[in-house]
Amino acid sequence: MCLAIPGRIVSIHGHDLQRTGRVNFSGVIRDVNLSCVPEAEVGDYVLVHVGLAISRVDEVEAERILEHWRQMGEGPEAEGAMS
Amino acid sequence: MKYLDEYRSAELVGNLVRAIRSAVTHPWTIMEICGGQTHAILRFGLDELLPPQITLVHGPGCPVCVTPVSLLDAAGRLARMPGLILCTFGDMLRVPGTQGGLFQARAEGGDVRIVQSPSEAVRIAEQNPNRQVVWFAVGFETTAPATALAVKQARLRRLDNFSVLLAHVRVPPAMEAILSSPSNRVQGFLAAGHVCTIMGTAEYEDLARRFHVPIVVTGFEPCDILEGILHCVRQLEAGRHEVENVYSRVVRSNGNRQAQALMAEVFRPVDLAWRGIGSLSGGGLAFTPEYESFDAVSRFGPCEPAATGGPFSLADTGRNQEDCIAALVLQGIRKPNECPAFGVRCTPETPLGAPMVSSEGACAAYYRYRHRESYLATVTPP
């Protein structure tokens, strides 16, 4: 229902409804409307759906869950062989 | 790609699968609401990594599957109007209405254009001042704010040749309908992470409490989906039924305030007959009086009444061909291969209903794996 991809804000221009960012998606550059993420600045990653940034990626949360999954590997369940 | 590749790591997937295997002691039926989640499950073969006790049911979270036939036919009629330009997402081109889909309308000379965003449709209207441009607005709460934004941009630029065929839909009423059905088999939900990025999680607290089902807000990459399943299974095993958010890198519990404000200004919830499920109260969106002038139906003439029949009347399940059981498949009550027409009269090339058209539709997914047992059983990857 909603393909949304994270990209890095390269530059920002305009304001309010027209606040727009040049956003880099692994080499693809797109103009993205940033009016719904006023807190997002150049260098931030935003989640973009149909040309609209709908959230700023929380880099702390993003790393925390990865670390949590890595530690799972060392936990007691780790011994259970994956069939 | 940053924030994608890390969540597709085989090592982390392995850790999660092991955790799920040791957490599950009973059979559980879990529905992933969103077509995007279904796509990830199929593309990465996640269901094959799960223990057999877990059954995944593909939910109705795909605009191709649930957009009412009446609106599809209206889009086809608009596209055939001389001089009119109909803008749509690529997803909707192959979906069968009663007069073929939009591919058919285009083949008959209609000007149907695929766009990547609603604002692109506004740009097309600006570039073609003497032609009427209609944006076919499908999609869930994730996509509705972008339509609202486009409408406000059109108003700012005083474009009188831009209008919207509204087909946006809301998730909670569909979940309520599935849970209220006496034959419902679904015991836990993976909520659509990107809908919750907009709406937050509050709307689901009431459903979890009333129907005693765990609802886990889940992302779209393999690790995200497995994390959602793990938390759902842990709740089911412990008899808990809470709303949990495991996609916290983008979903905040109160969602996106600005996007919600945009929607509240431009839209209001209305009843709508979802294809395959029937009429849902508050299942659709209409314009608020202030933006009513942008409504394509009032501008170009009515299409069939949108909401007919009771919550579960199959009378107007959006008129798939009569023998299509999309309603039962979309609610997890029947599996696609339990349908007599499946793979015989109903194939991706000759779809009877929308779940066979969309590449993520439950029936299309099962069709692709129709010989699954024989395909995969003999494969011993060298």
Added chain:
Amino acid sequence: MTSLVCPNPFEESGRVLLAHGGGGRLMHRLIESVFRPALGNATDLDAAVLPPTNGRLAFTTDSFVIKPLFFPGGDIGSLAVHGTVNDLAMMGARPLWLSVGFILEEGLPLETLKRIVASMRQAAQAANVQVVVGDTKVVEHGRCDGLYVNTSGIGVLGHDRVLGPQAVREGDAILLSGDVGRHGIAVLAARNELEFEVPVRSDSASLSQPVLDLLEAGVEVHCLRDLTRGGLATALVEIARSSALHLHIHEESVPVQDAVRGACELLGFDPLYVANEGCMVVILPEAEAERALTRLRQHEVTAQAVRIGTVLADPPGAVTTTTALGSRRVLDMLSGEQLPRIC
């Protein structure tokens, strides 16, 4: 003395006119000033007379209606040559002669036509093949999109085998000559639906050199297939169905450029189904795999050649992959071309 410049009706408009297709003076002038310089050895007789050759002939035809006419890494002219040459190469034939038919839209700038025909000449020279006969027609403005090209090609087979799916055997190795998806994404960029930090260039190129090199080195090849509109997945499904065997690949081994992967994520495309124009699958006995890879990697167009999988017996007609996660997936033919999706 200032030279008298008489207003020459031909130069002044700078565009293709209906009259250019009329068989009269304007058409001959078009041939002399546009086609002759680029495709010198094409005859102006009704047909080319070809010398006898020893060995069986391969004969193919193709049409090119790509829009836009120019894209990063190529244009309709070079694409027409590469596409035709590659069809011959996939039979293991040495490409010799091409025919080229143009359908021009009234109003097409002559400059555009000159650029395309020059590009065609370069591509033919690089693939060392000759355009020996041509034809031009002009249609009213609006009845075609600038320019369409139809080609046919003749090549000679230096071997007596018939390459193709029917020659594929269980246990054969499946090789891929390069990264996938670049052509489809480059065309989308040219239609300014996509913008890139570093442009993605189409992989449009001739594959005849590496193929002939393999055959002349005596490598036993069972089947060659150039990947076009339906991408790698569709080519594999076609081979699996006509050989009634089961093609199994490892998705992780299929090279995809980062920018192409990024574009596919954004559009909701699967790179295995995105178009290519200079990439092929080579299916041959397991024992020949290493030798073939070494030879292929000596050619620029196939420098990234890699093994991606193996031919199995059952179930017949299937194509499956092992994903990066170790799970398995079935590849089917799409019912139409991939469309950008939001769900």
